[in-house]
């Protein structure tokens with residue numbers, strides 16, 4: 001039984017932010033109709049690794065969807081769009097500002113056509129405010145939402161994070177909003193407009209940085225390994241500091257490769273066990289009770305020295321060996337896993353988080369699996385559609401069109417883009 005069985009989504013989204021959301025909803029059982037520009041989602045051709053095949057950028061974000069191509073700049077194409085709107089529960093988009101208005105379909109018009117429909121929109125900065133007219137990509141949102149200024153080390157430049165918190169993170173936010181709006185629609189019979197701005201989503205994910213921002217008005221941030229002081233304004237970049245109430249950092253391990261680090265949290269409760277183990281190994285038997293480290297406040301004050309001691313111990317072991325030593329002591333820790341580590345990890349495979357698929361253009365490939373595990377709605381992960389693969393199927397099955405009608409629409413240019421005129 002699929003959780004979202006019976007929910008049909010008209011998915012006009014492109015690139016990453018929107019498709020992340022609709023892929024998740026498809027994995028939960030919704031019928032997602034990817035409504036594409038006749039040239040296709042631009043990512044189909046971006047960062048190609050196999051000639052003439054849909055790129056991994058596209059295939060990894062568009063599984064379990066059906067693809068139809070419709071030209072929204074053609075009158076017949078617009079009519080097909082209107083008919084599909086009437087048959088869908090959700091319509092979603094992440095176009096640049098004003099694109100839907102230029103098509104002639106602002107939310108007010110869509111609501112008029114189908115008052116039950118829920119509309120999801122992702123914008124860089126939302127539809128109101130001084131930044132509303134700006135386009136955005138992942139790192140623009142990370143720059144503007146507080147992620148970049150708080151990532152990195154204080155004397156280095158701000159850094160983006162590798163996790164796509166602006167695109168995929170915003171997609172997750174949208175999924176939550178859409179599901180809530182569907183619940184309300186079921187009670188009231190009325191759809192609503194759900195908007196998530198990437199900048200807002202990033203700020204939400206940086207919430208604890210704004211905790212620190214306000215704490216800075218009262219005093220220093222004692223848990224930071226870098227100097228802070230009351231009234232300094234911006235929350236500084238804290239390197240690999242834990243950012244929470246417990247001290248944490250990444251310690252270098254043997255043999256010293258780029259990912260040979262273990263992230264260790266020196267949780268208050270495990271200090272004694274950890275210090276005794278380390279102390280006996282490196283010839284510091286009194287480490288646990290050393291006044292520089294015995295209490296958490298001391299460890300905060302002298303944390304750089306504490307990390308040096310832990311670092312000396314860590315360098316004698318590989319990250320996996322160290323994990324095996326520290327986990328039995330109940331020390332929260334984790335090796336820095338490279339993508340190759342993860343793609344070959346038994347735990348990851350066992351949780352269906354690295355899934356092998358086939359594709360008519362590219363052959364075998366892998367996708368990251370469904371991270372939300374519903375006990376009664378396990379996903380069956382299916383490959384992404386080729387461009388327009390389901391145009392006829394959707395027109396027939398969802399709209400009840402016959403061959404003749406489809407042929408007429410086709411010759412009127414509803415599903416294609418006219419060739420560019422040569423001057």
Ligand SMILES: CC(C)(COP(=O)(O)OP(=O)(O)OC[C@H]1O[C@@H](n2cnc3c(N)ncnc32)[C@H](O)[C@@H]1OP(=O)(O)O)[C@@H](O)C(=O)NCCC(=O)NCCS
Pocket residue numbers: 014015016017018035036037038070071072073094095096097099102122123124134135136137138167198
């Ligand atoms: C991502 C982004 C920067 C890409 O910009 P872009 O490639 O210029 O794309 P836009 O969304 O602005 O425009 C899409 C164009 O395709 C056209 N198009 C889209 N679907 C179409 C269809 N079915 N038929 C005809 N034309 C179509 C639109 O009309 C528009 O052209 P126009 O500007 O002439 O009206 C922009 O879409 C954006 O800011 N989106 C919101 C934030 C976001 O989601 N960003 C993260 C993406 S991962």
